[in-house]
Amino acid sequence: MFNNLSDALANTFKTITGKSVLTENNVKEAMEQVRLALLSADVHYDTVNDFVGEVTRQCLGEKVLKSVKPSEQVVKVVHEELTRLMGTEEAEVDVSGKPAIIMMVGLHGAGKTTTCAKLANFYKNQKKKVLLAACDVYRPAAIDQLEALGESINVPVFSDRSTPDVVQIAQNAINTAKSEGQDIVILDMAGRLQIDQDMVQELIRVKERFQPGEILLTADAALGQEAVSVATHFDKALNISGIVLTKLDGDARGGAALSMRKVTGKPIKFITSGEKVTDLEKFRPEGMASRILGMGDIVQLV
Amino acid sequence: MKGIFNVFKKGLKKTKTALFRSFETVFSSVDKWDESTYRQLESALISADLGVSVTQKIIADIKESYSLGEIKTSEDIINIATTRINAILSSDNRPLNENPTGPTVLLMVGVNGAGKTTTTGKLAYKLKQDGKSVLLAACDTFRAAATEQLKHWGERIDVPVIAGKHGSDAAAIAYDACASAKAKDVDYLIIDTAGRQHTRQDLMQELPKILRVIRKNFPEAPHETILVVDGSTGTNALFQAREFGKACDVTSLAVTKLDGSGKGGVVVAIKDEHTFPIHFVGLGESPEDLQPFDPVLYAEAIFSKDSPVA
Ligand SMILES: Nc1nc2c(ncn2[C@@H]2O[C@H](COP(=O)(O)OP(=O)(O)OP(=O)(O)O)[C@@H](O)[C@H]2O)c(=O)[nH]1
Numbered sequence: 063m064f065n066n067l068s069d070a071l072a073n074t075f076k077t078i079t080g081k082s083v084l085t086e087n088n089v090k091e092a093m094e095q096v097r098l099a100l101l102s103a104d105v106h107y108d109t110v111n112d113f114v115g116e117v118t119r120q121c122l123g124e125k126v127l128k129s130v131k132p133s134e135q136v137v138k139v140v141h142e143e144l145t146r147l148m149g150t151e152e153a154e155v156d157v158s159g160k161p162a163i164i165m166m167v168g169l170h171g172a173g174k175t176t177t178c179a180k181l182a183n184f185y186k187n188q189k190k191k192v193l194l195a196a197c198d199v200y201r202p203a204a205i206d207q208l209e210a211l212g213e214s215i216n217v218p219v220f221s222d223r224s225t226p227d228v229v230q231i232a233q234n235a236i237n238t239a240k241s242e243g244q245d246i247v248i249l250d251m252a253g254r255l256q257i258d259q260d261m262v263q264e265l266i267r268v269k270e271r272f273q274p275g276e277i278l279l280t281a282d283a284a285l286g287q288e289a290v291s292v293a294t295h296f297d298k299a300l301n302i303s304g305i306v307l308t309k310l311d312g313d314a315r316g317g318a319a320l321s322m323r324k325v326t327g328k329p330i331k332f333i334t335s336g337e338k339v340t341d342l343e344k345f346r347p348e349g350m351a352s353r354i355l356g357m358g359d360i361v362q363l364v
Numbered sequence: 365m366k367g368i369f370n371v372f373k374k375g376l377k378k379t380k381t382a383l384f385r386s387f388e389t390v391f392s393s394v395d396k397w398d399e400s401t402y403r404q405l406e407s408a409l410i411s412a413d414l415g416v417s418v419t420q421k422i423i424a425d426i427k428e429s430y431s432l433g434e435i436k437t438s439e440d441i442i443n444i445a446t447t448r449i450n451a452i453l454s455s456d457n458r459p460l461n462e463n464p465t466g467p468t469v470l471l472m473v474g475v476n477g478a479g480k481t482t483t484t485g486k487l488a489y490k491l492k493q494d495g496k497s498v499l500l501a502a503c504d505t506f507r508a509a510a511t512e513q514l515k516h517w518g519e520r521i522d523v524p525v526i527a528g529k530h531g532s533d534a535a536a537i538a539y540d541a542c543a544s545a546k547a548k549d550v551d552y553l554i555i556d557t558a559g560r561q562h563t564r565q566d567l568m569q570e571l572p573k574i575l576r577v578i579r580k581n582f583p584e585a586p587h588e589t590i591l592v593v594d595g596s597t598g599t600n601a602l603f604q605a606r607e608f609g610k611a612c613d614v615t616s617l618a619v620t621k622l623d624g625s626g627k628g629g630v631v632v633a634i635k636d637e638h639t640f641p642i643h644f645v646g647l648g649e650s651p652e653d654l655q656p657f658d659p660v661l662y663a664e665a666i667f668s669k670d671s672p673v674a
């Protein structure tokens with residue numbers, strides 16, 4: 063197995079250099095490498111099939127077949143198509159409400175609480191007044207965690223250890239934000255399985271009551287094939303406004319991001335790449351496409 | 365009391381139906397098998413996160429059987445896949461190491477959010493149920509409120525926790541914990557560590573440091589270094605196993621969150637490459653949601669056609 067798609071493609075085309083024109087079969091061989099590369103990057107197999115179908119059509123066009131360096135042309139087509147699928151324009155984040163409400167949802171351990179603090183820090187640096195709300199009443203020390211993070215960035219944290227009623231906690235947090243003139247309230251929800259009906263109902267109740275401007279699905283970049291089920295379920299239940307992709311400082315290719323984007327049509331808005339509160343960035347589709355293909359900076363190649 | 369098999373199956377219920385259906389479709393929709401039939405089977409196996417390499421092995425097995433005319437029903441495909449997975453999972457199995465003369469020291473490692481702290485708590489509970497005395501060491505001094513999290517677990521299951529201050533030296537806490545384990549003469553010492561990405565050399569260096577401290581106190585320890593892997597992880601778990609293996613001699617695997625829809629198939633890929641046994645499966649957030657890993661049950665549960673356990 064090749065780790066890097068360009069190497070794999072170069073190897074595929076090596077056998078056919080010298081021949082002046084590429085044939086349909088050569089392209090098919092190349093597409094097999096593309097398919098394996100995407101599956102190894104954890105892109106969902108349905109997404110891979112659709113993608114390969116589309117890229118094959120493009121590669122069978124004149125430009126690739128007659129090109130002097132077909133492997134580079136194929137890489138270019140693949141990369142461009144992948145970038146296009148990841149979303150071409152920068153996704154806006156809706157912080158217009160008074161206060162604006164951002165709700166963080168996702169599987170256990172995805173990085174929600176840490177990302178809450180990162181977002182708070184991000185908006186604080188834009189001179190917004192932010193309140194963090196501790197809405198995870200289940201995980202041991204979840205409230206302590208958010209409070210510690212809030213303290214480290216000097217952002218207030220609303221918590222209420224006397225009740226397990228999450229809607230009530232969110233309500234009180236939002237009331238507090240209103241009376242204290244905060245611009246943004248960030249709700250740190252507990253981790254939950256997308257197939258856990260009761261826990262998903264809790265999210266729906268919070269959503270219906272407060273209509274957050276942003277509902278961000280926080281997802282670990284290392285997610286496997288289940289990413290599709292996760293994204294689909296959360297999106298169906300909540301009509302999420304976007305995705306935050308976490309732990310990109312690891313070496314997961316992050317192919318799950320492509321499938322999540324594809325099945326929900328929702329933009330990836332932020333990425334995180336470390337445990338520090340400053341390790342948050344706006345999402346860049348081009349960089350993500352290169353990463354999924356395992357090829358560093360593509361721009362030099364083509 | 366939930367039976368192991370049922371709990372195990374319940375955790376994996378999503379898997380078997382989806383996979384089984386894919387295999388059935390091949391039979392109901394195709395007269396003669398060609399490349400696209402194998403693609404369809406391949407997709408089904410990939411969907412369980414078995415990874416490209418293991419999947420290709422299973423497909424090769426199926427192709428061979430098909431060419432020999434051995435495949436008559438979807439059951440036959442399942443049998444081939446089950447046999448291969450069993451063979452991979454059943455190699456190098458052994459029970460959890462025990463230290464008959466002193467404390468058995470277990471070191472928990474893994475990437476961020478995999479479930480180390482929760483598994484530490486659940487494992488302590490299980491050992492306590494078995495009549496063992498347990499001590500926990502909160503060596504994650506890095507993440508916000510990690511210490512508090514383990515202390516909560518300690519209170520919940522009534523097991524003592526040795527902890528220090530946030531930001532203090534993890535190895536120093538390991539040292540205190542070893543001393544305390546000796547003084548208290550406990551049967552088990554479980555050491556929770558901070559989550560880290562294996563790409564972070566600086567953080568990975570902390571692990572050998574903790575190992576040195578442990579070995580100063582107990583030369584044979586840790587008796588198991590347990591890599592905790594999130595069952596919803598894709599192929600990256602393979603890299604986690606490789607890199608943590610290099611940094612701290614992983615000897616055992618625990619796979620968590622199998623109550624979710626993730627199949628944890630990547631543990632098969634890991635086992636295909638490494639000799640460490642899989643000892644535990646996490647099936648929830650409560651103390652009792654930890655089960656011993658059974659390869660036969662796993663392979664059966666993954667492919668069985670039984671209707672889902674409610
Ligand atoms: N390396 C790295 N670690 C991260 C990143 N984001 C979060 N983490 C870590 O991942 C682990 C889980 O993060 P949390 O913020 O607690 O995740 P969560 O989704 O709130 O978890 P639950 O509330 O238990 O569902 C912690 O160790 C975080 O420090 C990231 O971008 N990179």
Ligand SMILES: Nc1nc2c(ncn2[C@@H]2O[C@H](COP(=O)(O)OP(=O)(O)OP(=O)(O)O)[C@@H](O)[C@H]2O)c(=O)[nH]1
Nearest residue numbers: 170171476477478479480481482559621646647648
């Ligand atoms: N559903 C489910 N959740 C689990 C399981 N194991 C752990 N969790 C949850 O996953 C989240 C992360 O678990 P932790 O034990 O904090 O993970 P960790 O590896 O210690 O995380 P860090 O120390 O931050 O790296 C928590 O919300 C746990 O409750 C499991 O088997 N099933």
Ligand SMILES: [Mg+2]
Nearest residue numbers: 174175198204
């Ligand atoms: Mg949290």
Ligand SMILES: [Mg+2]
Nearest residue numbers: 480481504510
């Ligand atoms: Mg932990």
